[in-house]
């Protein structure tokens with residue numbers, strides 16, 4: 129029922145339904161805020177609030193997951209494997225997490241890296257791209 133209403137509202141407003149849901153998932157505390165599609169916050173500072181809001185909003189968004197998949201193939205597969213089952217870096221598809229398997233925790237690890245070989249990506253990707261990557265990793269199956 130709620131979903132049907134969202135679709136209806138989206139049609140009335142001339143907005144893609146996924147896009148409308150995306151907008152609606154963003155907590156009021158994160159306003160003002162643009163969606164991942166047009167978001168260009170990339171001054172290198174991965175603010176905690178933004179990180180949380182985006183990562184949570186993106187975690188179930190097929191578009192975000194798809195974007196994350198492409199970024200993963202190009203930037204992460206070398207260490208984590210094409211299927212993210214682990215090479216130099218650990219398996220990201222299981223439920224074993226060193227730094228937490230919630231979307232916002234995954235985003236935090238990607239943004240900041242770790243002392244034991246996981247690079248920091250916050251100066252390389254936009255906040256939205258990091259949220260997309262976190263959404264993809266979260267969707268691999270082990271995400272909490």
Ligand code: HEC
Pocket residue numbers: 200203204205206207208216217218220224225226227228234237238242243244245246247249261262265
């Ligand atoms: C140079 C190799 C390398 C690259 C490239 C790399 N990683 Fe990692 N990654 C690692 C290593 C090594 C660890 C384990 C770090 C530790 O034990 O502290 C890790 C850990 C992680 C973790 C934490 C897993 C857990 O159990 O909490 C995540 C999430 C992750 N990487 C995602 C990514 C993503 C997404 C990318 C691409 C943007 C990426 N990594 C690129 C080497 C890499």
